[in-house]
Amino acid sequence: MMLPNILWLSLGMANLALARPTNQSSLCEIDMNPNIDDIRFTSYANLVKSARLSSGHRYRYVFKTPFNSSIPTLLFLHGWPETSYSWVNQIEYFTRHGYGIVAPDMLGTGGTDNPDDLESFTFKRTASEMVELLECEGVGRVVGVGHDIGSGQLSRIENYYPDRLSALAFLTLGYSPPGTDFTSATIDASDQASRALFGYPLLQYWHFNAEDRAPAIADQHLDALYNIAYGADVNYVRNISEPGALEQWLLADGRIFFYNEFLTEVTLDQWRTIMLAQGGMEGSFKWYRAMMRGYNTADEQALMASTDPTVTKRSLFIVGDNDPLAIPNLQLNQTTPYLPYLTVRTAPTRHFMQAEAARDVNRHLHDFLRGLEN
Template sequence: MDEKNYKQVKTKRGLNYSYYFSAPSSSDKPTLFFSHGFPSASFLWRKQVPFFEQLGYGIIVPDHLGYGGTDKPTDTKFYGGRGLAEDQVDILDAENVKQVIAIAHDWGSYAVSCILHYFPQRVSAVAFLAVGYRPADGAVNPITQPEFFRNTLGVDLLAYQRFFVEPDAAAIIEKNIDSFINLLYPETPEVWKSHLSVDGATRAWIASNRITPLPSYVSEEDKDRLRKSLLSGGLGGPLCWYKQQIDESNLAEADKLPASARDIHHPVLYIAFTKDFVALPIVMDKTHEKYIKGPLTRKEVAGDHWALMSHPKEVNEISKEWLEGL
């Protein structure tokens, strides 16, 4: 991803966004909108962008709020709902792109879901990687209602999120950033079972500054880039993506969304990563069964949460085949 292709725009909310842009090779080629999650920035897509650029697609890859060259407010009201969707639409407008095919991962799936809720006409189709569609629902809160996963799956699936919303989480992570990176990018995927989905285990791992080897798909250069990116702006902004789930104003806005706006009629690709022990495919499948009313294509890749890094050829080829069939 050539640094010369990065641009800046100030959104209507007064926020400065950095984004990668390259134009399509011809007027009949659509533009792909790549949406990253926690704790990455736009460089997460470095193994996808060149592949699709060579095929002639237009490319837009924002640094989402809190990351990279984009503003990093620590007020959670900026990280949810219509406002978040408007920011992304402002980027499209800056490039005079009327409609995109969105490809999303992790919290990037939430960001794209917000566009689908409020500006569905700006998306022609959407691919969800690992984390599926996130319907706006203020009544369902994975942080304050852990019994849902305990009762249905027998595991405190998102226990780590209760640490991420605690007041001292950012400081602990910044102090022990290498330990944090080793946990978020584990040498073996099963680590997430015992240290993300057990109450108190995430805090204990990071606070003790536990260091483990990197997985094969993360180089020391990758780790250094991620470390510098996170420490340059701090974790206060990125953790707001979790905190917005318990922000009363965001919850109230979600409750006002008409039920019909939660249904998705777009063509959808869902790529399940079968060794992801937090973004469980079974959970995504149940959500998709309820809300996706358009054509759904479901594929699997035998990788962990970061299979778009560890298995880029498979992910890219599956996405390419789906795109060509639209």
């Protein structure tokens, strides 16, 4: 990954101390001016920092304090194949409305470090790093907002650090109760069930994503990956659902229509710029390797044995009514038993709703946040 520009090294330890929040751990080093060459033309570039945590990992993240102490801070956790850039429409909107923002590039993505070991990509370890990042900035409780793999990360922050979340919002993928373990065996079992129910395996592409050779193929065919992820064709799942289909799509440089108000050639160019500048997609695929190869298994078993899966906080779940991967009814059936104070909303979108239907997502999330005041 790209090495950050360590401003504090050139300015000296005195200036480093001034840049740090007063309650910050001595092991947390905040760089107020990280390398942002890849996101320089985004609307939030002036809000970006980086911080080295006690693990040694450096995270790049968007940070904005709330307009006043009565307005909450939102922690945005993205999925795959994304970075904090996937939240650009939410960062713009909620910043205008005075909310605090913490939106990290998750481990291995964007300007955040890409460690070699897969142990670093477990949900337990990364949950602790998200909490430490909040502590670095002196942020207490937040409203967590997760999408895709970020929803799994949000679930584990709630399970391990429930005092850090005041409310939870899930996009497309719902709550993952303790014991949820996406190993190769569980993915195969899920695909057998989904083929019987829906006519196609929902998660077969995970097998390709977990292969060591997948990042190099994706890096050589980034536009095809963007098209299949964000394309407007609701039947696109046929291109990735069967064994080997995603790889074949990439190698053929497949294309489908993806333009709308928020997804344009410019957003494709920006996404591609981030991926290429940060050394490609190697790090983002490690999340799949860690899951599929059982690196979360021991943690999930221990958590299931020790933790009440019920979340008694107010929660929001926005489902995409055209999502062919996170099927709304299936997701709701898996989520609602554990979240008794759940609000459900629907957006006219497929999987990447924060980009595909930004206005709907922002409206639903803002309504939910206003409701927390009552």
